[in-house]
Structure formats: structure tokens, C-alpha cells
Amino acid sequence: MSILFPESVLSNRQRVIRELLQGHDCATKLKFLLQNPIGSYGSTLSAEELLSNVERSFTKTIYVVTSSDTEVFDENGSHVGANSCNDLRSEDSTKSKKRSLTTTIKDRRGSYKRRRTAQTWTKISETIDDNHAWRKYGQKEILNSKFPRSYFRCSRKYDQGCQAMKQVQRIEEKPYMYHTTYIGFHTCKDTLEAPQMVTYSDTLDSFLVNSNSDSKVPNEKDTPFCSQIDPIIKQEYPKEDTSNDLKDNLDPTLWSDLKDLELYKPAILLSKVQSDNADTVYSCTDDSQSLRLDFGVFPSHFSTDFHFDENHLL
DNA sequence: AAGATTTGACCGTC
DNA sequence: GACGGTCAAATCTT
Numbered sequence: 001m002s003i004l005f006p007e008s009v010l011s012n013r014q015r016v017i018r019e020l021l022q023g024h025d026c027a028t029k030l031k032f033l034l035q036n037p038i039g040s041y042g043s044t045l046s047a048e049e050l051l052s053n054v055e056r057s058f059t060k061t062i063y064v065v066t067s068s069d070t071e072v073f074d075e076n077g078s079h080v081g082a083n084s085c086n087d088l089r090s091e092d093s094t095k096s097k098k099r100s101l102t103t104t105i106k107d108r109r110g111s112y113k114r115r116r117t118a119q120t121w122t123k124i125s126e127t128i129d130d131n132h133a134w135r136k137y138g139q140k141e142i143l144n145s146k147f148p149r150s151y152f153r154c155s156r157k158y159d160q161g162c163q164a165m166k167q168v169q170r171i172e173e174k175p176y177m178y179h180t181t182y183i184g185f186h187t188c189k190d191t192l193e194a195p196q197m198v199t200y201s202d203t204l205d206s207f208l209v210n211s212n213s214d215s216k217v218p219n220e221k222d223t224p225f226c227s228q229i230d231p232i233i234k235q236e237y238p239k240e241d242t243s244n245d246l247k248d249n250l251d252p253t254l255w256s257d258l259k260d261l262e263l264y265k266p267a268i269l270l271s272k273v274q275s276d277n278a279d280t281v282y283s284c285t286d287d288s289q290s291l292r293l294d295f296g297v298f299p300s301h302f303s304t305d306f307h308f309d310e311n312h313l314l
Numbered sequence: 315a316a317g318a319t320t321t322g323a324c325c326g327t328c
Numbered sequence: 329g330a331c332g333g334t335c336a337a338a339t340c341t342t
Binding site for chain 3 (some may be wrong): 137140150153
Binding site (some may be wrong): 023139155 | 319
């Protein structure tokens with residue numbers, strides 16, 4: 001049995017705002033932490049944890065923005081509808097009559113449907129590890145590339161139907177760096193308990209309150225590069241009147257912008273967040289929707305460049 | 315033995 | 329037709 005995503009555009013907007021507020025807050029704390037490594041900002045989270053929270057906020061925001069009303073998830077949270085590329089083989093079998101006439105079942109290598117509608121984004125880092133279990137299913141020499149490209153899919157593809165995939169390729173100029181392209185979100189439930197997302201949920205819509213099996217959105221671990229959230233984060237935004245606290249902690253101009261934030265135009269928001277002193281810029285880009293999210297508060301030792309690419313979406 | 319990786323073949327897109 | 333993405337048998341690892 002499948003469950004339709006019930007969110008309206010309005011609630012999606014609230015979700016976007018909430019996630020961006022979270023990301024902004026974590027980025028601000030990270031900024032203070034980096035500027036004042038000893039004193040800190042009253043945050044008990046490490047820089048890495050704050051960075052992970054920022055990444056998570058990006059991911060969720062992107063997810064909300066790019067999700068259509070026809071996105072469908074099963075009761076386990078697995079994505080099974082609309083843009084999903086589930087059951088590629090069955091779909092492909094109906095599509096390629098030509099091949100079925102000329103090949104046997106045993107000789108079906110290469111039969112697939114290229115997932116042009118899947119959400120993709122890229123990340124550049126020194127490691128390919130992202131706390132997810134991947135299974136390599138291919139490697140290919142790429143034209144004009146010194147290093148081959150490796151193809152991975154979620155190790156839970158078959159037992160949970162998770163459609164997340166990634167492609168990893170070393171960068172010629174920096175062989176110690178990896179350019180990772182993520183394709184699709186994790187819809188599997190990882191063995192690690194998904195962290196709970198309770199920070200702003202009581203004052204805004206409660207879509208992300210829990211990331212358990214009842215949730216209709218991918219849980220925290222479903223996002224490809226999210227790490228665990230320190231439970232302490234729950235204490236940072238008490239359930240009572242969270243929105244006001246947020247408002248108080250934000251630059252009034254930013255808050256005003258956020259209130260007027262239009263769905264699908266988050267570039268307005270994050271251009272204000274960007275720092276002139278940034279050594280590393282995180283960017284989320286949607287060429288088709290003029291979406292570009294830049295985050296420039298990270299020093300160079302966070303040698304990770306995150307780039308979201310929605311070329312194939314919408 | 316089971317799971318993961320390698321690798322050549324196949325197929326869709328450009 | 330070239331290139332890139334995927335499949336699946338063979339091989340390797342645990």
C-alpha cells in the first residue's frame with residue numbers, strides 16, 4: 001500500500017524556511033566556533049557536527065523544494081512513485097521489445113533505463129566515506145579522464161528498495177580528492193538508528209518530527225552525506241515558542257527575507273548568509289529553477305565542496 | 315558459503 | 329558511432 005505525500009505548497013514553504021533557519025543557525029554557530037575556537041558560542045557541538053547539520057539542512061531543503069505532489073512512499077518510507085526509478089527491469093522489459101527479440105533472459109546485461117529524473121548533486125572531498133553502505137556495481141574508464149569512474153548503489157537496494165546511487169571519480173588535479181555525484185535520496189532505513197529531528201517541529205508543521213518508519217519523508221540517515229545529529233541539539237531550541245527564539249537570534253533583515261521567501265527561490269536567502277571571508281563555498285544549484293545556494297563560512301581545512309545539481313529535475 | 319568487487323558485454327543517449 | 333551507465337558472470341574476500 002502506498003501513501004501519497006500530503007504536504008501542500010504552503011507547508012512545504014514552512015519546511016523550507018525551517019530547514020534553512022536551522023542551517024543558518026548551525027552555520028552561525030560554526031562561524032563563531034571557528035572565529036573563537038576557545039570561547040565558542042555556547043554550542044556544545046563540534047565543528048564537524050555543526051557542518052553536518054548544515055549539510056542536512058541543505059539536503060532537506062532541497063528535498064522539499066524538489067519533491068512534487070506525486071511523490072509516493074510506501075509504509076516503510078521507501079520511495080516508490082513519481083520520479084522513482086523503481087523496478088527498472090520490469091519497465092525496461094516493456095520498453096525494449098527489440099532486445100527481447102534478440103536476446104535471452106540470461107543475456108540482459110546492460111538493460112536499464114537511465115535515470116534522467118533522479119535528483120543529483122555532487123560533493124568533493126578527501127574521502128568517499130559518507131556513513132552509508134554502498135555496493136560497487138561498475139567501473140568505467142572515462143574519456144579524457146586519468147582515473148576511472150566507479151559506480152555505487154545503496155547496499156539496501158534489493159532488501160529495502162533504496163534507489164540511492166553515487167558515482168565516484170578521483171580528481172586529476174588533486175588525486176587525493178574525490179568527486180562524488182549522488183543520485184537520488186536514500187529511502188532505506190539504515191542499521192544505525194536515525195537521529196530524531198525535533199528542533200523546530202512543534203511550532204511549525206510536524207513533518208520531520210520523527211524519522212521513524214511512520215515518517216513519509218526520508219529520515220536523517222537517508223540523506224547521503226548526513227551524519228548523526230548530536231541529541232544535544234534538542235536542548236538548543238526548546239519546544240516552547242521555538243519560532244520566536246529563532247527570530248530573536250536572527251538578523252532582522254534575514255528574518256524579513258525569510259518570511260517573504262518564495263518557494264523555489266532560495267537563492268535570495270542564502271546570498272545573505274554567504275560570508276566574504278569564506279575559504280570554502282558550499283553551493284546548491286538548480287539550473288532549471290535558478291536555484292543557487294551558497295554557503296561560505298567554512299575555512300579551508302574543511303576541504304569539502306558540496307555542489308547540488310538539479311539539472312535533470314523538473 | 316555469502317557477500318563484495320571486478321570486468322566485459324550490452325544498451326540508451328547524444 | 330562514441331560514450332557513459334548498467335548488468336551479471338566470474339572472481340575475490342571474509
